[in-house]
Amino acid sequence: MALLVGGLGAKQVHPDKIRVTLWQLNDLRHFNSSKTYNEEWQRLRRWAATCVAMYAAYAAILVPVYHRSNYLERSISNEGNYERHALMERLTLMDNEDCYNQLRMGKDAFARLVNILRGTGRLRNSAHSNVEEQVAKFLHIVGYNLRNRTMKFYFKRSSQTCPQEIKDNTKFWPYFKDCIRVINGSHFRVKVSNDVVQRYRGRKYYPTQNVLAACSFDLKFTYVLPGWEGSVSDSRILDNALMRDFDKLIVPQGKYYLANAGFQLKTEFLTPYRSTRYHLKEYSVHQPENAKEVFNLRHSSLRNAIERAFGVLKKRFPIIARGTEPHYPVDTQSDIILACCLLHNYLIGVDPNEKLIAEVDRELFSKEAEFESMVLSLAEKCKE
Structure with a gap:
C-alpha cells in the first residue's frame, strides 16, 4: 500500500x-x-x-x-448514475421526432420493443443498467455508427398464401400469384487484414461482404445470410443457402421467389428475360413493345422491393451504410447486420417512417433513370 x-x-x-x-x-x-x-x-x-x-x-x-x-x-459513481438517469428521462420526455433522431424509432415503438425484449427474458435489468438503457445504448450505436467507448460518454411474419401487394393489383394478379418473396445480394463494407483483402474485394473498390437476403413485399426481411466474401457471386451464395444443414433457405412447394438476371432460372426462382429491356419505368418515354418487355417491367416493379428494403436498412442504420468503414471485424459486422435486419422488421411493423421510405424510393428512381439513359445512349451509338 x-x-x-x-x-x-x-x-x-x-x-x-x-x-x-x-x-x-x-x-x-x-x-x-x-x-x-x-x-x-x-x-x-x-x-x-x-x-x-x-x-x-x-x-x-x-x-x-x-x-x-x-x-x-x-x-x-453517483454522478455517472445521475447522468444516465437524466439521459433516460430526456428520452422519455422528448417528442417523437427527437426520439427518432436519437434511436431511429419513435417513443411508442421503443417502449414496445423494450417490452418485447424484457418479456422474452432475453434482456434483464442488471446492477448497472436497466433494459431501457441497454436497448437505447445499442440503438444509438447502430443508428450513429459509434464505438462502445464513445457510448461511455453518453450513458455514464403473413398467413396469406398470396401477398396482398400482388392480389390487390391487376398488373400482377394472377400472373405472379405464386410469387411470395424477392431475393438478392447486397454488399456491405468490411474491415479485413491485407492477406485476405482480395477475397473481399468484388465490384467495389473497397472490401465488402456479400449478404444474401430475401424479403416480402412489405419490405420485411425473411432470410438473411451474411459473411460471404465480396468476390463471391450471388448465385453461388444462393446455391449454398439451399444446401446448408443449418439455417437453410426453404421455398414452399409450388411457390417461387423473384430474382435478377444474376441468378440462374429455376423452378423456385423466377428471373427476367435475358437480352430484353428490363429496367423500365411505367411512364417511361420508351414503353414496352412486346410481351417479354411487359413481363420484365412487371418483374422489375415487384423485385424492386428488395432494393427498397436494403435501401431503408442502410439509411436507417449508418453503421452498415455503403460508405462507412466499419470499426469491427467481419464476424461482428455480420452479427450487427443481422441485428439491424431484426430491428428493421420490427420498425416496419410498428414505426415504418414513410418519410425515410419515400427518400429511398426517390434515390432508386433517380438511379434507374440514369441507368436507362445510359442504356439508351449506348443503343443509339450502336445503331450509328
Whole structure:
C-alpha cells in the first residue's frame, strides 16, 4: 500500500520507511555500556515517543486520503448514475421526432420493443443498467455508427398464401400469384487484414461482404445470410443457402421467389428475360413493345422491393451504410447486420417512417433513370 502525501499526484512514501519493529526497542545490543542504565532508558523512551509521533502523523495523513478516495469514487459513481438517469428521462420526455433522431424509432415503438425484449427474458435489468438503457445504448450505436467507448460518454411474419401487394393489383394478379418473396445480394463494407483483402474485394473498390437476403413485399426481411466474401457471386451464395444443414433457405412447394438476371432460372426462382429491356419505368418515354418487355417491367416493379428494403436498412442504420468503414471485424459486422435486419422488421411493423421510405424510393428512381439513359445512349451509338 502506498500513501499519497499531499493529495493526488504527490510523491509516494512507503510505510516501511517509518516502520519500527520490536527488536529495535528491546534488543540489548542497542545499549551503550559506557552509559548508565537511566541514560539508556531515557534514550529509548525518546526513540519510542518519536516512533509513536511518526505513526500518528502517518495515520493523520492516511485516513483523510482514504476517505477522500472513497468519497471521490462514490461521487464519480453517483454522478455517472445521475447522468444516465437524466439521459433516460430526456428520452422519455422528448417528442417523437427527437426520439427518432436519437434511436431511429419513435417513443411508442421503443417502449414496445423494450417490452418485447424484457418479456422474452432475453434482456434483464442488471446492477448497472436497466433494459431501457441497454436497448437505447445499442440503438444509438447502430443508428450513429459509434464505438462502445464513445457510448461511455453518453450513458455514464403473413398467413396469406398470396401477398396482398400482388392480389390487390391487376398488373400482377394472377400472373405472379405464386410469387411470395424477392431475393438478392447486397454488399456491405468490411474491415479485413491485407492477406485476405482480395477475397473481399468484388465490384467495389473497397472490401465488402456479400449478404444474401430475401424479403416480402412489405419490405420485411425473411432470410438473411451474411459473411460471404465480396468476390463471391450471388448465385453461388444462393446455391449454398439451399444446401446448408443449418439455417437453410426453404421455398414452399409450388411457390417461387423473384430474382435478377444474376441468378440462374429455376423452378423456385423466377428471373427476367435475358437480352430484353428490363429496367423500365411505367411512364417511361420508351414503353414496352412486346410481351417479354411487359413481363420484365412487371418483374422489375415487384423485385424492386428488395432494393427498397436494403435501401431503408442502410439509411436507417449508418453503421452498415455503403460508405462507412466499419470499426469491427467481419464476424461482428455480420452479427450487427443481422441485428439491424431484426430491428428493421420490427420498425416496419410498428414505426415504418414513410418519410425515410419515400427518400429511398426517390434515390432508386433517380438511379434507374440514369441507368436507362445510359442504356439508351449506348443503343443509339450502336445503331450509328
